[in-house]
Amino acid sequence: MESLFLVIATLCYLCGTVGYLIYLLKDREVLHRIAWTILLVGAIFHGAALVVRGVGTGHFPLTSIREAISLFAWVFVVTYLVVQLKLQLRILGSFVSPLAVIFMLSSRLLPTQAILAKESFRSGWLIAHVTSIFLANALFAMLFSLGIMYLLQERRIKKKNFGLLYERLPSLDRIDSIANVCLMSGFPLMTAGLITGFVYATMIWRSPWNWDPKEVLSVVTWMIYAILVHERLAVGWRGRRAAWLAILGFSATIITFVLANLLLTGHHSVISGNLYG
Amino acid sequence: MSHIILLGMNHKTAPVEIREQLAVACRQEVNPLHMLPHLDHVDELIFLSTCNRVEFLFTCGAQAEGIAEIKALLRTHVGLPSSIPLDSYLYVHQDLEAVKHLFMVASSLDSMVVGEPQILGQLKGAYRSAVEFRTVKMVLNRLMHKSFSVAKRVRTETCIGSCAVSVSYAAVELARKIFGHIQDKRVLLIGAGEMAELAAEHFLRQGVRSMTVANRTLERAVELAARFKAETVPFDHLLDELKATDIVVSSTGAREPILSYRDVRSRMRERRNRPLFFIDIAVPRDIDPKVNEIDNVYVYDIDDLQGVIEFNREERLSQARSAEHIIDEETIKFKNWMKSLNAVPTIVSVREKAEKIRQNELRRTFSQLPDLGEREKEAIEILTSSIIKKLLHDPIMFLKKKAQRDSRAVYMDFTLQLFNLIEGIDEVAAAQVESEKAEDRPFLKAAKK
Numbered sequence: 001m002e003s004l005f006l007v008i009a010t011l012c013y014l015c016g017t018v019g020y021l022i023y024l025l026k027d028r029e030v031l032h033r034i035a036w037t038i039l040l041v042g043a044i045f046h047g048a049a050l051v052v053r054g055v056g057t058g059h060f061p062l063t064s065i066r067e068a069i070s071l072f073a074w075v076f077v078v079t080y081l082v083v084q085l086k087l088q089l090r091i092l093g094s095f096v097s098p099l100a101v102i103f104m105l106s107s108r109l110l111p112t113q114a115i116l117a118k119e120s121f122r123s124g125w126l127i128a129h130v131t132s133i134f135l136a137n138a139l140f141a142m143l144f145s146l147g148i149m150y151l152l153q154e155r156r157i158k159k160k161n162f163g164l165l166y167e168r169l170p171s172l173d174r175i176d177s178i179a180n181v182c183l184m185s186g187f188p189l190m191t192a193g194l195i196t197g198f199v200y201a202t203m204i205w206r207s208p209w210n211w212d213p214k215e216v217l218s219v220v221t222w223m224i225y226a227i228l229v230h231e232r233l234a235v236g237w238r239g240r241r242a243a244w245l246a247i248l249g250f251s252a253t254i255i256t257f258v259l260a261n262l263l264l265t266g267h268h269s270v271i272s273g274n275l276y277g
Numbered sequence: 278m279s280h281i282i283l284l285g286m287n288h289k290t291a292p293v294e295i296r297e298q299l300a301v302a303c304r305q306e307v308n309p310l311h312m313l314p315h316l317d318h319v320d321e322l323i324f325l326s327t328c329n330r331v332e333f334l335f336t337c338g339a340q341a342e343g344i345a346e347i348k349a350l351l352r353t354h355v356g357l358p359s360s361i362p363l364d365s366y367l368y369v370h371q372d373l374e375a376v377k378h379l380f381m382v383a384s385s386l387d388s389m390v391v392g393e394p395q396i397l398g399q400l401k402g403a404y405r406s407a408v409e410f411r412t413v414k415m416v417l418n419r420l421m422h423k424s425f426s427v428a429k430r431v432r433t434e435t436c437i438g439s440c441a442v443s444v445s446y447a448a449v450e451l452a453r454k455i456f457g458h459i460q461d462k463r464v465l466l467i468g469a470g471e472m473a474e475l476a477a478e479h480f481l482r483q484g485v486r487s488m489t490v491a492n493r494t495l496e497r498a499v500e501l502a503a504r505f506k507a508e509t510v511p512f513d514h515l516l517d518e519l520k521a522t523d524i525v526v527s528s529t530g531a532r533e534p535i536l537s538y539r540d541v542r543s544r545m546r547e548r549r550n551r552p553l554f555f556i557d558i559a560v561p562r563d564i565d566p567k568v569n570e571i572d573n574v575y576v577y578d579i580d581d582l583q584g585v586i587e588f589n590r591e592e593r594l595s596q597a598r599s600a601e602h603i604i605d606e607e608t609i610k611f612k613n614w615m616k617s618l619n620a621v622p623t624i625v626s627v628r629e630k631a632e633k634i635r636q637n638e639l640r641r642t643f644s645q646l647p648d649l650g651e652r653e654k655e656a657i658e659i660l661t662s663s664i665i666k667k668l669l670h671d672p673i674m675f676l677k678k679k680a681q682r683d684s685r686a687v688y689m690d691f692t693l694q695l696f697n698l699i700e701g702i703d704e705v706a707a708a709q710v711e712s713e714k715a716e717d718r719p720f721l722k723a724a725k726k
Contacts, residue, residue: 157454158569160581171457172552236549239573 002056005049006070010104012042013077017097024094024168032090036081039097043077046104050074062130066110069258072134073103079138087178091168095145110258125200133193137253139186140225144250146179147243154240176238179246187229194222217256224249279320279686280340281416281615283375284347284367285332288389288470288530288560291366296331296530309333309354310410316350318342321417325382325403327396328469328497329389329530334379336416344369376420376611380604383424384431386597389530389560390444390472390579392437397428399471415690416618420611427607431600444582445476448556449483451582452524455554455575460484465522467491467515468529469501472558472579476526477505489522491515493529519544519553526556527563538567541574556582614699618689620680624673626698631665 019035050071053061061067080096153169156162169175197218198208209215228245231237286296313322323334333351337343352363370378381387385396404421407413413421432438452459464480466473469492477488488507491514492498498509510518519525519541529535536555541564545553555576557564562578569576617623639661643654672692679688693699 153454157451157575160577166454171454173455173457177457235546236551238550239552241572 002049002052005045005052009042009046009049010101010108012038012045013073013097013101013104016042016093017101020093020097024091025164027168029090032093035093035097036084039077039093039100040081043074043081046070046074046077060127060130064111065258066107069103069107069110072137072257073100073107075134076100076103076138076141079135080142083142083182087181089170089174089178091170092142092145092149092178095149096142099141099145106258123200123203125196125203129193129196129200131193132189132196136186136190136193137257139182139189140246140250140253143179143182143186143246146175146182147246147250150175150179150243151240151247154243172239176242179242180232180238183225183228183232183246187225190222190225194218214256217252221249221252221256224252279336279338279416280343281334281336281372281375281420282340282343282347283332283334283370283378284344284351285325285330286366286368287330287332287387290368292532295361295366296329308406308410309350310407310412312350312354313410313412316343316346318346321414322347322412323403323407323417323421325400327399327471329471330382330387332382334375334417334420340371372615373608373612377604377608379420379424380427380607381601383428384600384604385428385437386431386600386604388472389470389528390558391597392439393472393475394432394438395471395475397425400428401425415687416615419614419690423607423611427604430607431603434603435596435600437596437600444472444558444579445479447582448476448526448577449479451575451577452480452554455552456523459524460486462523463487463489463521464524464526465489465491465518466501466505466507467525467527467535467563468493468531468559469497470528470530470558473526473528474501474504476556476558477501480524480526481505485524489518491518516540516544520547522553523551524554524556525564526558528558529563530559531563532561534561534565535563536568537565538571541568542571545571545573614693617693617698618686620676620685620689623689623692623698624676627669627673627676627692627696630696630698631669635661635665 016035016039019031019038023031023035050061053067057063062071076096077100080093080100084090084093149169150172152165153172153175156166156169157172197215201210201215202208224245228237228242228249231245232242288296309324310322313319316322318337318339319335320338321336325332325334331351333347335343335347337346348363348367378387383397383400385392385394388396400421404413407417407421449459452462456462459480460483462485464477464485464487466477466488469490481488488505489510490498490502490505490507491510491512492501493512495509495511501507502509515535527535541553550573552573552575555564555568555574557576557578560579564576564578566576566578568574617626639658642657643649649657676688676692679685
């Protein structure tokens, strides 16, 4: 049941992506509505799969990196669907939906080995940590898409070389202000996620800071976004540099989120295996 | 025979300071046209003044004296100190070159932004006041009307006109792609050329509410500000104004860029990096192209904007060429009309027309009466030609008598109209353009330089 739902969800995300890519080339509002609905259907199946998994195993579906990415993909799609309803920037779908497909497919490829003990999900701190970090990362993924959109559009206007994309992409100001919304809501969530993480770490390992690679990377990532937030508020940073920094920040997020779990050793890691021994 | 002379300066020949001084002086209550009765050598006079040009179009019997008088008029009217050498800024076109130049001006081919539509209205205004002052007579009357119809022909037969309109349209569209909503953006006009006005009007129509005008001469700035419900700022405070501005439309016609990379860069921090969009309509450019390299600053000059509307260079050049072809053709038509104002060609063309009619009628009659013998035919030919001769005798004697007078042109023109000879002149002209093209048209070439 669960894997059937996941397959349906993946197919829906794929179809939604194709729909949005066609929408990028052809300005038909109906295309956007169809693609958005398909993504919504995919998210419902995906959510159902997660629930089935959670009920089946009796814990939050986050014990392996595969589950983590899958859950993240779901949070990301749902965030997009909500942001779209709120902000109505249709073309954003063309940049966001491919990312959703990438996350979804990569979750299939990642190992299922458990990284967290089931018992750990009894702690409200961990749930708070995971929820806020995931939401923050979903918003940062959106910020990354917006950064790419901004750079594409900015380049066209600067180089005076116009094409189809110039027509289809929204104004720089619009992209920038939506990016600002994503950043300003994502950053407090990430901060909260780190704090709850430290609280949880203190409870488990009796110290908030253990030089775990993921901890270090998280703080580095947080600092990148902190710089971005600070510069925006203080000097009114925007545009190209802000977009590049958002892209850099999200790359750091991906490294923190996936690579640290796979390659490096530490409490979040797959390789270190037994965390609580 | 009288000469048509056009004396003036435009954005290509005179620095902006001189032109503005002239334009301001000429916008005073006193129109230089009222001086005509005091000019001994000038017969007819039209005075055109826009922000980018000041021109006197006049006819005179003696060229050198006429030009000297108009130059003196220019100097005293403007109150230009004699220390400023006027001659180096002036161009003087005579006869056909003057006609061609006027046609170019009217069709907006001589404008800073080729194809901008306002010049024709300004020219009509100049003509209207000349009519009020009764300073135009037959030659300039016809020349002005001709220039209006040439402008119309150029506008309908080429895409020159749509080019300028879409430039300001493109500017607004680009602003939308940068700012999203432009209603709450602030527009700064630097300089006050026709094209800047066109762009400003376009921005206003699109809902921009806040506009500022900076101009070297305050009078002009105030005038524009009143029209666009804008504020004015002193030209020297331009850089400070950049802090509060989002869109800059610049068209000063200064020789050197008025805004450098450093100027703009240092202002960006103060404006917290909010995007700044420069529309540089001036040629040569007002904004250093390097400014475009600054983050969040976008500089579009007139070529870029024309690139936006996919009017590529080739296309524009070919449009300009076909417009010039029209102008050449019309210039020659006008030349032929001028020539016809002398008695001899008028008489010749009256006779030619009569002869042509006679030949046509004879051919028709002979073909309907095939039985006629040679004798009868000869008799009919003699009969018809003597009717024509006798009928035309008095008019031709009249024209010959008037040929010695100064007012002959009026009679010649009247004759041309009476016998409907103008159309014939026009038909010949079209053919003549083609043949003269082959000869490489020395006078037109000279005008182009």
